Amino acid sequence: MAASTDTTGNKAARALRRYWRANIRFMAVLLGLWALAGLGAGILFADALNAYRISGTGFPLGFWFAHQGSIIVFVLLILAYCLYMNRLDKRHRRELESTEQEG
Amino acid sequence: MSVQAWTYFFVALSFGIYLFIAWRTRVRDTKGFYVAGQGVPAAANGMATAADWMSAASFISMAGLISTMGYAGGVYLMGWTGGYVLLALLLAPYLRKFGHYTVPDFVGDRFASDLARIVAVTCAIFISFTYVAGQMRGVGVVFSRFLEVDIHVGVIIGMAIVFIYATLGGMKGITWTQVAQYWVLITAFLIPAIAISIKLTGSPLPQAGLGSTLEPSIAGQSGVYLLEKLNQIQTDLGFSSYTATFVGGWDKVNVFCVALALMVGTAGLPHVLVRFYTVKSVRAARWSAFWALLFISLLYLTAPATAAFARYYMIDSLNGKTAQELPSWFENWEKTGLILWMDNGDGVMRYSAGEDNEIFRGGSLSAAELSTVQVAHRAWLDSEGADGTDGRAALRALGLTGPDRDIIVLATPEMAELASWIIALVAAGGLAAALSTASGLLLVISASVSHDLYYRVLRPQASEKQRLAVGRGVIGMAVVVAGIFGIYPPGFVSQVVAFAFGLAAASFFPAIVLGIFSKRVGTVPAVCGIVAGIGFTAFYIIACVFFNMETWTFGLFTNGINPQGIGTIGMLINFAVTLSLTPLFPRPGPEVEAMIDSVREPEEAGPAVMIETAPEH
Incomplete structure (x- = not known):
């Protein structure tokens, strides 16, 4: 009896570790994109990007990223995070429920 | 009706709505008072966060700043929105899972130290007061310019309104008032922008109008892009081109530092963080971060358009006349x-x-x-x-x-000769922006004093009733103090408001992030990090702004770092001090480790930490 509770506990701890690692991985990807759009395209490469223009508009690309593009990217990044994390939460809960049943 | 009659109408109408909401949302317990009973739906919290966040400065001054700065104005646009990504990914869900009332609560519990709590309370109060004085001043300015009321009378009217809904309803009253204020301010910002965009470019979307061609009747020929025309006018008059990057003092290093300091500072501002305690679940905290940025982006994507339109009108209607x-x-x-x-x-x-x-x-x-x-x-x-x-x-x-710079938003509707009711709307919008931010900040001050200091440190045995009474009393006093600052602004306030971000970036952000993502960081390194970060940042700002110290280049850059961007360096110092001291000090105890585990576990899966049953509550 004691042994089986112990393995259940271990399984739950392993599930939490897996959940946490998946969270960190996805977060790192999104933060990479955040830095690329805001700090990269909007600032560090803005002078180079300004040589190009978004076709059909008057926007130089670097200026556009600094004034509008980065904000649009930021909104989409948070949306992606919400959708992914809420799915990950569900999967984590299913895993926990199945370990409880086995235990 | 005249502009003034319309202004009275809109201001009276919006104030009536705020008071009605205040009466409907009055509260009887501390949970309602501090975190709105944790029952705010995600989208409503998003709107409240947006209104809380967008201050008199965002509404009145930002477009004007962009208008004169051109490309470099993007630091405010990127800085004040990019922070929400950090907030959503690194802080909001975990703070909600933690589930207590305030930011110092988290810092104090995670680092198991009253010293850390008191340091955090001091930072929170300092940041909030510098910020709130500017808001009260904004209220007075709007009143005096649009209603020709004395600036002091304007501040007192604003104070009275905030006093009523903040003391009656606490966070609950503030939240629902902010939802209403969001709609007032966004309508007031968008309608003039749309009307001007149609006039100038023919596009009903100002965001797209910024990249469109000018109406032939205005440009004299068809196919001239607004931005190209603006660049040409600017260079003709000796200004730098509107879309050109890195002009003058705004070199790459400074643009980078200021933008990053504003981003990280946004994520560390206590009145924004505390909003994520008010929702039902971790899931709702994530969604409300999304809604908040979406609602904010409505204004922030429009502001650069308003800025460019106004710049065009300003030069075109004045020069050579x-x-x-x-x-x-x-x-x-x-x-x-x-x-x-x-x-x-x-x-x-x-x-x-x-x-x-x-x-x-x-x-x-x-x-x-x-x-x-x-x-x-x-x-x-x-x-x-x-x-x-x-x-x-x-x-x-x-x-x-x-x-x-304030003239840009306040006078653009008149420049574009819009109808008088549209001009009047701007006044109500400016007031909504200032009042909503002021009330959020006042609640943080009240919670810091009455919850973190009075209840958690001084009198842990205080009853629910006493705590609520103290909370109400403190918020009342804070309104009065903020009002006095608004009437007699200490010279430093206007200069320091922009620096509140640097201080938040250098203090709270590293401490909370390391508190969640590292189990190893203990009390002493964290407190040293906060003190070093905020100490350095405050020193640099005070020395540069008040004692005319030369800005520092750190031997790396050609231009010195603008004091607005020093928070970036302060944040790095905080991280460096904390992480380098960590191996020398013991690990946190098992209770803290259990708390970190529970914060990381999503709410639906594990047993939730509820405020009623949580230890020490």
Whole structure:
């Protein structure tokens, strides 16, 4: 009896570790994109990007990223995070429920 | 109806709505008072966060700043929105899972130390007070310009309204009022922008209008892009091109540092963080971060359009005009001192970046000082330079070249000759922006004193009833203090508001992030990190702004770091100090480790930490 509770506990701890690692991985990807759009395209490469223009508009690309593009990217990044994390939460809960049943 | 009648109508209507909400949402317990009973739906919390976040500065001043800064104005756009990504990914869900009332609560519990708690409380109060004084001033300014009420009376009316809904409803009253204020301020910002966009570019979407061609009737020919035309006008008059990157002091390093300091500072501002405690679950906390940025982006994607439109109108309707040809808005706003004309004697207005510029602003000069300059200028003109002084040179020496940035949002509807009800709407919007931010900050001050200090440190045995009474009392006092700051602004306030971000970036952000993502960081390194980060940042800002210290280049950069961007360095110092001290000090105890595990576990899966049953509550 004691042994089986112990393995259940271990399984739950392993599930939490897996959940946490998946969270960190996805977060790192999104933060990479955040830095690329805001700090990269909007600032560090803005002078180079300004040589190009978004076709059909008057926007130089670097200026556009600094004034509008980065904000649009930021909104989409948070949306992606919400959708992914809420799915990950569900999967984590299913895993926990199945370990409880086995235990 | 006249503009003034419409203004009274909109202001009275919006204030009536706020008071009605206050009555409907009054609360009886501390949980309702501090975190709105944790029952706020995600989308509503998003709107409340947006209104909480967008201050008088966002509404009134930001478009004006962008208008004069061009590309570099993007630091405010990126900085004040990019922080939400950090907030959503690194902080909001975990703070909600933690589930207590305030940010110092988290810092104090995670680092298991009353010292950390008190340091955090001090930072929270300091940041909030510098910020709130600017809001109260904003309320007074809007009242005095649109309703011709004395600025002091305006501040007192604003205080009274906030006092009623904040003491009655606490966080619950503030939240639902902020939802209403969001709609008032966004409508007031969007309608004029849309109307101007249609007039200037034919596009009903100002965000797209910024990249469109000008209407042929305005440009004189078809196919001329607004931004190209603007660049051309700007360079003709000696200004730098509107879309050109890295001009003057805004080099790459400074743009980068200021943008990053604003981003991280946004994520560390206590009045924004505390909003995520008010929702039902971790899931709702994530969604409300999304809604918040979506609602904020409505204004932030429009502001650069308003800025460029206004820049175009400003130059086009003033430069090269004689006194008879000047538009009527110029006369209205000249009275306020936001814009001044110092003619060189030829009767034609000249707006340029050079010495022949004739457009100035009153800035912080008093009416008497200003008229001295004007009388001397008159004498200088009449005597053809033999007597008096050239007012242009005098004002230029004082750094008062060009119109005041606040005029851009406040006067653009008039510049574009929009209907009087649209012009009036702007006043109600400015008031909504200032009041919503002020109330959020006041709640943080109240919670810091009455919850973190009185209840958690001084009198842990206080009853629910006493705690609620103390909370109400403190928020009442905070309103009065903020109002006094608004009426008699201490000289430093306006200069320091922009720096609240640097302080937040250097103190809270690293401490909370490391608290969640590292189990190893203990009390001493964290407290040392906060003290080192905020100490360095405060020192640099105070020395540069008040004692004229040369900005530092750190031996790496060609230009010194702007004090607005020093929070970035302060944050790095905080991280470096904390992480390098960590191996020398013991790990946190098992209770703290269990708390970190519970914060990381999503709410639906594990047993939730509820406020009622949580230890020490």
